[in-house]
Amino acid sequence: MQTSRLGLLSGKPVFSTLLLGALGVTSLTSTFAQAEEIQLLNASYDPTRELYQDYNPLFSQWYKQQTGDDVTIEQSHGGSGKQARSVIDGLPADVVTLALGYDIDAIADRTGKVAEDWQSAFPHHSAPYTSTIVFLVRKGNPKGIQDWDDLTRDGVEVITPNPKTSGGARWNFLAAWIYVLKRELGDLGKLDDPQYADEVKAAKAAAETYVGNLYRHVPVLDSGARGATNTFVQRGLGDVLLAWENEAFLATQELGKDQFDIVVPSVSILAEPPVAVVEGNVKNKGEAAEKAAHAYLEHLYSPEAQALAAAHYYRPVDPEAAHPQDLARFPDLELHSVNEVFGSWRDAQKTYFDDGGVFDQIYQP
Amino acid sequence: MSTTQNILRPAPRTGTAPTESIPWVRYALSALALLIIALFLILPLVAVLFEAFREGVGAYVDAITDPYTGHAILLTLITALTCVPLNTLFGIAAAWCIARFQFPGRSLLTTLIDLPFSVSPVIAGLVFILIFGSQGWFGGWFAAHGFPIIFALPGIVLATMFVTLPFVARELIPLMQEQGSEQEEASIMLGASAWRMFWTITLPRIKWGLLYGVILCNARAMGEFGAVSVVSGHIRGATNTLPLHVEILYNEYQFSAAFAVATLLAGLAIVTLIIKSIVEWRQQRQWENASS
Amino acid sequence: MSQRRSLLPGFGLSLGVTVFTVSLLVLIPLVALVTKSAELSLGELWHTLADRRVLAAFRVSFSTAFAAAFFNLFLGLIVAWVLVRYPLPLKRAWDSLIDLPFALPTAVAGIVLTTLYSPNGWLGQFFAELGIRVAFTPLGITIALIFIGLPFVVRTVEPVLQDLDRQQEEASTSLGASRWQTFRRVLLPPLVPALLTGFSLAFARGLGEYGSVIFIAGNMPMKSEIVPLLIVTKLEQYNYPGATVIALASLVVAFVMLLIINGLQQWTRQRTGRD
Numbered sequence: 001m002q003t004s005r006l007g008l009l010s011g012k013p014v015f016s017t018l019l020l021g022a023l024g025v026t027s028l029t030s031t032f033a034q035a036e037e038i039q040l041l042n043a044s045y046d047p048t049r050e051l052y053q054d055y056n057p058l059f060s061q062w063y064k065q066q067t068g069d070d071v072t073i074e075q076s077h078g079g080s081g082k083q084a085r086s087v088i089d090g091l092p093a094d095v096v097t098l099a100l101g102y103d104i105d106a107i108a109d110r111t112g113k114v115a116e117d118w119q120s121a122f123p124h125h126s127a128p129y130t131s132t133i134v135f136l137v138r139k140g141n142p143k144g145i146q147d148w149d150d151l152t153r154d155g156v157e158v159i160t161p162n163p164k165t166s167g168g169a170r171w172n173f174l175a176a177w178i179y180v181l182k183r184e185l186g187d188l189g190k191l192d193d194p195q196y197a198d199e200v201k202a203a204k205a206a207a208e209t210y211v212g213n214l215y216r217h218v219p220v221l222d223s224g225a226r227g228a229t230n231t232f233v234q235r236g237l238g239d240v241l242l243a244w245e246n247e248a249f250l251a252t253q254e255l256g257k258d259q260f261d262i263v264v265p266s267v268s269i270l271a272e273p274p275v276a277v278v279e280g281n282v283k284n285k286g287e288a289a290e291k292a293a294h295a296y297l298e299h300l301y302s303p304e305a306q307a308l309a310a311a312h313y314y315r316p317v318d319p320e321a322a323h324p325q326d327l328a329r330f331p332d333l334e335l336h337s338v339n340e341v342f343g344s345w346r347d348a349q350k351t352y353f354d355d356g357g358v359f360d361q362i363y364q365p
Numbered sequence: 366m367s368t369t370q371n372i373l374r375p376a377p378r379t380g381t382a383p384t385e386s387i388p389w390v391r392y393a394l395s396a397l398a399l400l401i402i403a404l405f406l407i408l409p410l411v412a413v414l415f416e417a418f419r420e421g422v423g424a425y426v427d428a429i430t431d432p433y434t435g436h437a438i439l440l441t442l443i444t445a446l447t448c449v450p451l452n453t454l455f456g457i458a459a460a461w462c463i464a465r466f467q468f469p470g471r472s473l474l475t476t477l478i479d480l481p482f483s484v485s486p487v488i489a490g491l492v493f494i495l496i497f498g499s500q501g502w503f504g505g506w507f508a509a510h511g512f513p514i515i516f517a518l519p520g521i522v523l524a525t526m527f528v529t530l531p532f533v534a535r536e537l538i539p540l541m542q543e544q545g546s547e548q549e550e551a552s553i554m555l556g557a558s559a560w561r562m563f564w565t566i567t568l569p570r571i572k573w574g575l576l577y578g579v580i581l582c583n584a585r586a587m588g589e590f591g592a593v594s595v596v597s598g599h600i601r602g603a604t605n606t607l608p609l610h611v612e613i614l615y616n617e618y619q620f621s622a623a624f625a626v627a628t629l630l631a632g633l634a635i636v637t638l639i640i641k642s643i644v645e646w647r648q649q650r651q652w653e654n655a656s657s
Numbered sequence: 658m659s660q661r662r663s664l665l666p667g668f669g670l671s672l673g674v675t676v677f678t679v680s681l682l683v684l685i686p687l688v689a690l691v692t693k694s695a696e697l698s699l700g701e702l703w704h705t706l707a708d709r710r711v712l713a714a715f716r717v718s719f720s721t722a723f724a725a726a727f728f729n730l731f732l733g734l735i736v737a738w739v740l741v742r743y744p745l746p747l748k749r750a751w752d753s754l755i756d757l758p759f760a761l762p763t764a765v766a767g768i769v770l771t772t773l774y775s776p777n778g779w780l781g782q783f784f785a786e787l788g789i790r791v792a793f794t795p796l797g798i799t800i801a802l803i804f805i806g807l808p809f810v811v812r813t814v815e816p817v818l819q820d821l822d823r824q825q826e827e828a829s830t831s832l833g834a835s836r837w838q839t840f841r842r843v844l845l846p847p848l849v850p851a852l853l854t855g856f857s858l859a860f861a862r863g864l865g866e867y868g869s870v871i872f873i874a875g876n877m878p879m880k881s882e883i884v885p886l887l888i889v890t891k892l893e894q895y896n897y898p899g900a901t902v903i904a905l906a907s908l909v910v911a912f913v914m915l916l917i918i919n920g921l922q923q924w925t926r927q928r929t930g931r932d
Binding site: 090233234254 | 494497498499500501504508513515516598599600601602603613615616617618620
């Protein structure tokens with residue numbers, strides 16, 4: 001850039017000398033301090049807004065101390081699927097922190113900008129914090145909701161977003177599915193055991209019936225998790241909100257104090273919102289940016305960041321670091337992961353949520 | 366016609382016709398019309414203001430002076446300042462060739478200019494993704510040359526231009542058709558240059574219509590949501606226009622802030638309406654002068 | 658009007674600019690839409706469009722846009738009538754306010770209408786007491802589209818009303834016609850083309866409206882999911898051809914609507930003797 005401008009200005013020696021001088025000074029200072037100005041874009045899903053608002057300055061400060069480089073992080077939030085779609089279409093995100101692995105798989109499959117084995121790039125399947133799905137009910141739990149079975153009782157309205165578009169909603173769907181399997185089978189280990197094939201088949205049929213029934217109790221199918229929370233909290237619709245645990249906490253603590261209660265079901269899903277570096281984008285920004293992007297995600301596992309995640313109601317993978325008071329808020333419940341029950345996110349997506357999949361078959365409003 | 370005129374005493378044009386003579390019909394209809402206006406038009410405006418100040422003036426000021434809001438205002442202004450002049454030039458050119466000349470394909474061209482009016486803004490966003498997205502026709506090339514279109518300012522400008530394309534042209538075409546071309550032809554015959562003819566004959570005669578179109582174009586350019594939403598990428602402080610910022614704040618549970626920013630847009634709408642009625646009034650006078 | 662093309666300058670330049678811009682902004686995008694749809698075979702195309710969720714979305718879009726435009730026929734006629742014929746205090750102000758839906762960004766309209774009509778909103782609570790849910794149902798979509806479409810009817814009917822010859826009405830009543838007869842025989846015929854134009858404009862706009870609707874729609878597949886939202890949904894499932902096919906289908910509908918509107922407008926001009 002600067003050299004080409006020099007060429008253009010070559011007819012005016014005074015200017016070019018000035019410019020050369022300026023160039024010299026900048027290169028001098030940069031070799032002296034080795035400070036780089038780096039800008040990263042983090043494309044994330046809806047409920048992480050508050051977390052990254054706090055994490056970004058924490059990281060910038062830490063990274064400045066470590067390397068002297070100035071990193072500013074821009075944020076883009078939206079439904080997880082929408083964000084992945086944007087990255088596929090060319091949103092220059094350097095890191096993605098999305099709601100579920102399938103969305104990052106989609107980026108890897110369609111653009112190759114994310115490494116195929118992105119899940120092994122960081123510890124804990126590249127999920128620095130986890131969450132689960134719980135119920136948010138009106139204060140005092142007027143409908144007496146205790147567990148998944150209560151959701152399909154007559155007169156109960158359930159708010160959950162559309163699993164075709166919302167990552168959170170897919171976790172909701174699968175959590176309900178897991179509950180029925182567990183109820184029917186008693187032991188999820190039977191799933192892979194051929195000798196229980198018939199029993200598993202019956203359990204899956206029961207799950208289909210239950211989940212289909214569940215969606216008949218849904219009066220509004222928002223396109224994203226935030227929309228659903230708005231519908232429940234702000235618009236006063238529905239008796240139960242199936243929500244990310246962190247969204248449920250946020251609603252009780254910050255949106256409407258003393259308006260809502262959290263009900264913890266007996267069984268739920270271990271939600272692992274993953275992170276990945278979009279190598280295909282960040283490599284255009286140079287080595288320093290690449291390093292910073294990796295550090296940005298790696299530092300999510302640091303004790304400070306883990307404590308921050310816990311403070312924002314995400315379950316830290318390293319509980320030691322978190323404030324005990326924050327940890328105490330997380331209830332104990334039986335959690336099962338997607339890989340354990342459904343094999344992988346790719347399989348789950350294909351079976352349940354793709355066009356013509358289980359959701360399309362059972363959804364009868 | 367002539368017979369009835371002979372039978373009846375000539376009624377003044379502003380007088381009360383017999384159909385309206387029963388007072389209760391008049392009052393009932395007036396009340397109904399005002400109720401419709403109040404319910405559908407005024408109440409939403411009041412609600413915006415009410416919700417914006419629900420948490421007090423301090424919260425309102427905070428929301429308005431937030432740096433992200435400032436950036437969204439800036440981006441919205443840049444977008445409008447790019448789109449509106451370009452679409453004004455386009456509108457004048459389109460109106461000139463369509464209203465002043467006969468050529469094959471003229472009505473097809475008119476329909477194509479109209480198309481953005483009735484196409485869903487979402488489709489407007491979608492087509493630009495198909496062309497300029499990284500999976501699209503030219504997206505890879507532009508991105509490789511360091512000039513990204515989608516999820517950057519050019520994409521927002523393109524989508525906005527598409528949506529606002531018909532505004533100026535649609536305002537000018539009927540106006541210029543109605544005015545006819547005799548004066549312009551006379552000036553050319555008297556030896557005026559094309560440039561001189563445009564500045565002294567054409568422009569003065571269309572200026573109010575032009576301004577009217579420009580105002581509507583500007584209002585739409587600043588307020589467009591659907592098309593811009595698809596191509597923006599929603600990067601805070603980078604590709605967030607004011608309407609998108611409203612949505613983001615709304616999704617962050619900052620309802621008062623969302624409505625506070627919405628008051629800016631509602632204020633813009635009001636200002637637009639005021640300028641518009643002034644222009645309309647001037648335009649009407651001009652038409653009356655022209656016809657008398 | 659006949660043109661003596663040779664006299665006026667600037668034809669080449671203005672046509673060039675126009676065709677260039679229209680090609681860049683409208684034609685190329687259209688071609689992109691068609692070629693992208695052509696990636697699907699006819700069978701797949703049919704399969705995409707005949708999907709019951711897609712059909713339901715078209716049904717929701719059509720029925721709500723139609724209902725809203727239909728209501729606007731009456732609301733718009735009443736408002737236009739009163740604004741043209743009756744003395745009203747602050748008439749100019751009311752009259753300019755009609756254009757508010759044109760000028761108010763649709764996202765703002767969306768969140769405000771949702772706030773007003775949700776079950777705990779200012780207006781929604783009254784409906785809720787009656788057991789009627791407005792927001793998040795097709796009724797809510799219809800109300801948003803009435804808001805969006807009102808100015809179209811008012812603005813097309815107003816000038817025709819202004820130009821109506823009142824002496825005909827007076828003649829009709831003085832010749833013994835009842836008010837209703839006068840309205841039907843004298844007033845309505847010249848208004849019909851304008852009303853129809855306003856109706857089609859409001860209808861066409863309603864079919865494509867996105868910003869003001871998504872907040873209030875509830876977005877239930879099969880029930881309150883509109884076509885533009887379905888396009889976005891398909892996009893977010895990485896189903897580009899699917900999104901494109903639906904977009905193309907609604908584009909064809911829009912094109913047909915435009916042809917109808919242009920025809921109606923010509924008819925209006927002939928009927929009222931304007932132009």
